[in-house]
Amino acid sequence: MAQCAFCSAAFETGPGDLLLVCPYCGTAQTVEGAKFKDHYMIRVHFDQTEAQTTLLDWCSKQLGAPGDLSAKAHFVGYEQIWYPFWISRVDADSSYNGMGKDANFYDEWPQRRGAYKRIDFFWKPESGRFERRHEIKTTAVEGIDVDIQNHPIPTRAKEYFSHSHAEEFGGKVLHSQISEDQARTMARTRAEELQTALIMTEVDKIESRTDKIDVGETFLIHVPVWELEYRYGNSKYKASVAASTGYVIESKYPRSMAFRAAGIGFGLILLLGGIGLIALALDLLGIGALLPYGGLLSGGLLTILGMALLYKGVSRKEAKENL
Numbered sequence: 001m002a003q004c005a006f007c008s009a010a011f012e013t014g015p016g017d018l019l020l021v022c023p024y025c026g027t028a029q030t031v032e033g034a035k036f037k038d039h040y041m042i043r044v045h046f047d048q049t050e051a052q053t054t055l056l057d058w059c060s061k062q063l064g065a066p067g068d069l070s071a072k073a074h075f076v077g078y079e080q081i082w083y084p085f086w087i088s089r090v091d092a093d094s095s096y097n098g099m100g101k102d103a104n105f106y107d108e109w110p111q112r113r114g115a116y117k118r119i120d121f122f123w124k125p126e127s128g129r130f131e132r133r134h135e136i137k138t139t140a141v142e143g144i145d146v147d148i149q150n151h152p153i154p155t156r157a158k159e160y161f162s163h164s165h166a167e168e169f170g171g172k173v174l175h176s177q178i179s180e181d182q183a184r185t186m187a188r189t190r191a192e193e194l195q196t197a198l199i200m201t202e203v204d205k206i207e208s209r210t211d212k213i214d215v216g217e218t219f220l221i222h223v224p225v226w227e228l229e230y231r232y233g234n235s236k237y238k239a240s241v242a243a244s245t246g247y248v249i250e251s252k253y254p255r256s257m258a259f260r261a262a263g264i265g266f267g268l269i270l271l272l273g274g275i276g277l278i279a280l281a282l283d284l285l286g287i288g289a290l291l292p293y294g295g296l297l298s299g300g301l302l303t304i305l306g307m308a309l310l311y312k313g314v315s316r317k318e319a320k321e322n323l
């Protein structure tokens, strides 16, 4: 539990939370009670109903989705979660000296232009400079879904965090488990890695380098996501939809019976073909071993493929689709 340094309300916190957002007045604050001002959000443009419609439209277009999905799906759960991210703008300027691989070509084949009898590779000193501005995003809560971590955030559309806006949809605003200082340190490390990757496109070995890394504007941004759950037939399916853009971050969806039956049918054909090949290879039919090795190998592969398709068809596990 924590007590808000601004409205005095007591509210829940988890063990790792370092930058808190009071659920009563919306003030972002450190655990010591210092107000944090650079707190932004992306506004909600898709309310719950619009997010549900967008989701079912998307799912209906997926391979093997049942035709009556939109009509028969029934939403049983929804929650709006505001996920926190740190964004840092980092100016990086790296100069490097290194060694690149080069080659000399000798004795071109007369009949084949561009082909040489002898190629000597050698190391060549290279130097250069990369100046870049990086926008580094750091997920502020551990263990959240990778697809949510990686979904695009339109940071240009950011506005100051509005408590009443988040409250309008009953949104749950998560605390940040990363402090501003930690976010800046992580952004610096990440920017250095990106600069290294740039340098490595030019040289194979870095001999020396100087980096000037300036971590500039760093802010906390809360991004609203609808966590939805719907029922179709006897199963429930979960989905995450970005509340600001309507982007389907991830979703499970049912496969129609016809689609699954086709999978089972195809799986059976492969399985029988595989068994047939193995039988031929091992001469189980007593007609002399045809295709002894190739038959065993391809028969085995077909059998495995067939069993995998059968499993996918029979099991009720839904497919997950990412954009």
Ligand SMILES: [Zn+2]
Residues within 6 Å of the ligand: 004, 005, 006, 007, 008, 009, 022, 023, 024, 025, 026, 027
């Ligand atoms: Zn408060």
